[in-house]
Amino acid sequence: MALAGRTAAWWARLPSSRLPAAPLCLPPWLPAACGRPCSSRGKEKLDMSTYPVESIRNFSIIAHVDHGKSTLADRLLEITGTIAKTDRNKQVLDKLQVERERGITVKAQSASLFYSHGGVNYLLNLIDTPGHVDFSYEVSRSLSACQGVILVVDANEGIQAQTVANFYLAFEAQLAIIPVINKIDLKNADPERVEKQIEKLFDIPIHECVRISAKQGTNVEKVLQKVIEKIPPPQCNTADPLKALVFDSTFDHYRGVIANIALFGGEIQKGHKIVSAHTKKRYEVNEVGILTPNEQPTHKLYAGQVGYLVAGMKEVTEAQIGDTLFLYKQPVEPLPGFKSAKPMVFAGMYPVDQTEYNNLKSALERLTLNDSSVTVHRDSSLALGAGWRLGFLGLLHMEVFNQRLEQEYNMSVILTAPTVPYKAVLSSAKLIKEYGKAEITIINPAQFPDKLSVSEYLEPTVLGTIVTPHEYIGKIIVLCQDRRAVQKDMLYIDEHRVMLKYIFPLNEIVVDFYDALKSLSSGYASFDYEDAGYQAADLIKMDILLNGNPVEELATIIHNDKAYATGKFLCERLKDAIPRQLFEIAIQAAIGKKIIARETLKAYRKNVVAKCYGGDITRRMKLLKRQAEGKKLMRKIGNVEVPRDAFIRVLKRQTDK
Numbered sequence: 046m047a048l049a050g051r052t053a054a055w056w057a058r059l060p061s062s063r064l065p066a067a068p069l070c071l072p073p074w075l076p077a078a079c080g081r082p083c084s085s086r087g088k089e090k091l092d093m094s095t096y097p098v099e100s101i102r103n104f105s106i107i108a109h110v111d112h113g114k115s116t117l118a119d120r121l122l123e124i125t126g127t128i129a130k131t132d133r134n135k136q137v138l139d140k141l142q143v144e145r146e147r148g149i150t151v152k153a154q155s156a157s158l159f160y161s162h163g164g165v166n167y168l169l170n171l172i173d174t175p176g177h178v179d180f181s182y183e184v185s186r187s188l189s190a191c192q193g194v195i196l197v198v199d200a201n202e203g204i205q206a207q208t209v210a211n212f213y214l215a216f217e218a219q220l221a222i223i224p225v226i227n228k229i230d231l232k233n234a235d236p237e238r239v240e241k242q243i244e245k246l247f248d249i250p251i252h253e254c255v256r257i258s259a260k261q262g263t264n265v266e267k268v269l270q271k272v273i274e275k276i277p278p279p280q281c282n283t284a285d286p287l288k289a290l291v292f293d294s295t296f297d298h299y300r301g302v303i304a305n306i307a308l309f310g311g312e313i314q315k316g317h318k319i320v321s322a323h324t325k326k327r328y329e330v331n332e333v334g335i336l337t338p339n340e341q342p343t344h345k346l347y348a349g350q351v352g353y354l355v356a357g358m359k360e361v362t363e364a365q366i367g368d369t370l371f372l373y374k375q376p377v378e379p380l381p382g383f384k385s386a387k388p389m390v391f392a393g394m395y396p397v398d399q400t401e402y403n404n405l406k407s408a409l410e411r412l413t414l415n416d417s418s419v420t421v422h423r424d425s426s427l428a429l430g431a432g433w434r435l436g437f438l439g440l441l442h443m444e445v446f447n448q449r450l451e452q453e454y455n456m457s458v459i460l461t462a463p464t465v466p467y468k469a470v471l472s473s474a475k476l477i478k479e480y481g482k483a484e485i486t487i488i489n490p491a492q493f494p495d496k497l498s499v500s501e502y503l504e505p506t507v508l509g510t511i512v513t514p515h516e517y518i519g520k521i522i523v524l525c526q527d528r529r530a531v532q533k534d535m536l537y538i539d540e541h542r543v544m545l546k547y548i549f550p551l552n553e554i555v556v557d558f559y560d561a562l563k564s565l566s567s568g569y570a571s572f573d574y575e576d577a578g579y580q581a582a583d584l585i586k587m588d589i590l591l592n593g594n595p596v597e598e599l600a601t602i603i604h605n606d607k608a609y610a611t612g613k614f615l616c617e618r619l620k621d622a623i624p625r626q627l628f629e630i631a632i633q634a635a636i637g638k639k640i641i642a643r644e645t646l647k648a649y650r651k652n653v654v655a656k657c658y659g660g661d662i663t664r665r666m667k668l669l670k671r672q673a674e675g676k677k678l679m680r681k682i683g684n685v686e687v688p689r690d691a692f693i694r695v696l697k698r699q700t701d702k
Contacts, residue, residue, distance in 0.1 A: 091335070091343045096168040098283070098349040102276045103307070105153075105172040105187045107215060108197035109205035109571060113227040115150055117197060117259040117268070118173040124266060125158040125169070127337055150175040151445050152415070153187040153293065155305060155351060156338035162273050169272060170351040177207070177441060182386040182418040185214055186366070190292045190307035190351055193221035193276030195268060200226045200234035200256070203542060204242045206510045206573035212247055221276045224249050225268055230258040242538050279309075279349035286375045287311030287319070289354070294364040296411045300331070302358035303340075306370065307351045309380065314345040318373035319356060323365045327373055328356035362410070366417040386418035387576055388436025389505075390555050391488045392443055393424055393461035393598065395432030401456070402431055408454035409433065412446070419446060424489065426597055429459055434488060437463075440555060461598040464490060465505055465551045468579055473498035490600040493586040503579040504604075505551040508533070511562070513570035515543050520565045528553035529604065548577055552603070587612055587641075589619065590633040612642035620644040 106114045122128045150173060158169040172187040174180075188194065194215045198208055215222055224243050226236045240251045255271060257264040293305040306313075313319070317330045332355040334342040346352045358364050369379040396405045413419050420436035437443040440463060450456045467487045471477050476498050487493055509530070513521055515537070525532070525547050534546035549558075554574065562570050585608060589599040599619075603611050612634030619632050623646060630646040651672070654665045 205571035285310035
């Protein structure tokens with residue numbers, strides 16, 4: 046403690062010009078005498094008892110990607126005085142570096158707003174949600190902490206596929222829905238057309254729609270008034286025992302797990318002894334508060350309010366999303382929690398260097414705490430060593446997860462080719478006894494059983510919804526047929542836009558269907574999908590061989606009809622992706638023992654006969670023969686390195702030529 050005192054005194058003597066501009070994140074043992082409070086230390090604590098349940102509104106903003114959710118959230122934060130009004134307020138709630146770089150919301154973020162209307166002070170808890178289909182789990186989780194939603198629709202683009210999906214998520218949760226038409230300041234905006242679409246598809250009267258421009262702040266105040274009038278307060282009571290739902294969590298190196306909670310009963314304050322319904326562990330509350338959007342400590346949190354909690358949870362596995370917290374010796378019936386996310390894409394993840402295994406394991410645990418939709422299973426590969434097989438909700442989700450690992454934890458990893466979960470119905474009694482069941486799930490192509498021991502293979506399917514301008518229908522139908530899709534429905538939303546519904550094999554859309562759809566429709570079509578079970582399919586395993594050696598990470602499971610075309614394409618792609626060597630490389634696609642495609646990567650060749658001018662031909666032949674023997678020896682002992690970034694590049698179907 047003497048050391049802490051001396052350090053604090055040294056900080057206090059520093060002239061203000063020498064102090065860093067940003068608040069330092071100091072260890073908790075350092076006292077506040079340094080004059081630089083760490084995180085929320087030193088802030089005035091708020092009294093939340095002045096906001097009874099009747100004056101609380103919990104709501105989310107939902108929309109298709111890029112329809113202006115985060116911009117609307119910025120304006121709401123400014124109007125309520127939560128943040129200062131400046132020109133720099135752009136996507137304030139998008140805190141991750143990957144969100145800033147890509148211009149999309151990846152994580153749902155919450156903020157508490159204070160607003161006075163009709164002489165009453167209201168507490169509005171806002172959650173800004175992602176718009177991309179790969180992050181729909183974030184949306185469904187956010188809705189569990191809300192009583193209503195603002196459904197934002199672009200006045201220029203109208204209703205899109207994800208708008209429909211998000212509407213039904215809110216509708217099934219029986220939430221109040223406020224339709225908001227954004228971007229009315231654009232030159233091509235047509236709010237009347239969008240209002241008719243909303244009325245036709247969602248059965249919401251035209252007069253309930255609010256026209257706004259979130260960028261310019263036009264009519265945004267009316268949205269807040271609608272939130273207070275239309276969205277009901279939470280149904281809970283402060284007199285009930287404590288019941289808190291953990292709907293998100295992050296990890297802090299000094300304070301441990303910070304859990305985002307929604308209170309469905311009772312109250313909580315510093316010093317309370319709480320118990321987790323999931324782990325049955327007991328904790329003492331160190332700090333409670335609200336997010337404004339930064340952490341703001343409070344004396345207490347009451348029923349109906351949304352905030353954060355720090356309770357000395359040191360292990361990332363202790364804060365399960367969907368867990369219920371209650372007071373020690375006052376057990377309650379746990380809340381239903383969340384339906385676990387169903388992974389759509391699987392990929393192997395391995396450290397570049399096996400000495401980094403433990404560091405990567407720690408980084409994965411912390412990142413999956415913050416993104417609970419990722420499933421993790423231990424795995425190992427002959428070529429890459431120990432690693433994991435991860436399940437993601439889509440390819441963008443996989444890319445963002447990988448980017449966050451690099452940016453937030455400085456981890457470089459090798460990601461194998463993405464695959465989808467297949468099933469096999471076993472016919473061999475020996476295999477049924479070995480697995481203990483007749484139907485097995487295959488998430489790794491290396492585990493694909495032989496055709497002789499299987500009665501049928503099953504592949505996952507999805508129900509895809511495409512919303513497109515009518516002039517692109519022909520091209521899109523051809524694209525869907527090429528991907529083995531079966532048309533289920535076709536509906537004209539208005540005279541210009543069409544909604545198509547198809548049953549797709551998941552394998553056909555997971556890698557690059559979205560890219561192909563966007564390029565065919567000049568960016569106007571949108572796509573959303575949901576799980577539609579399994580169907581029987583003629584599947585085979587295709588191996589990629591380099592100089593006769595199989596590359597386990599590039600093995601794929603594909604439909605028999607597409608084997609030859611896919612094999613030829615993968616070989617061509619690999620020829621471009623693998624750097625040339627001093628020896629010839631044979632790149633082959635094989636099904637069992639049968640080679641179905643081959644490309645040859647020519648060797649670098651030194652001109653060994655350059656020094657021969659004139660003279661006998663036998664001298665030239667001797668030099669060339671010696672070179673050929675050297676190349677042959679090299680080919681026997683040489684290793685072919687597949688570059689790390691080649692995996693995704695090889696699997697993209699669209700040619701870049």
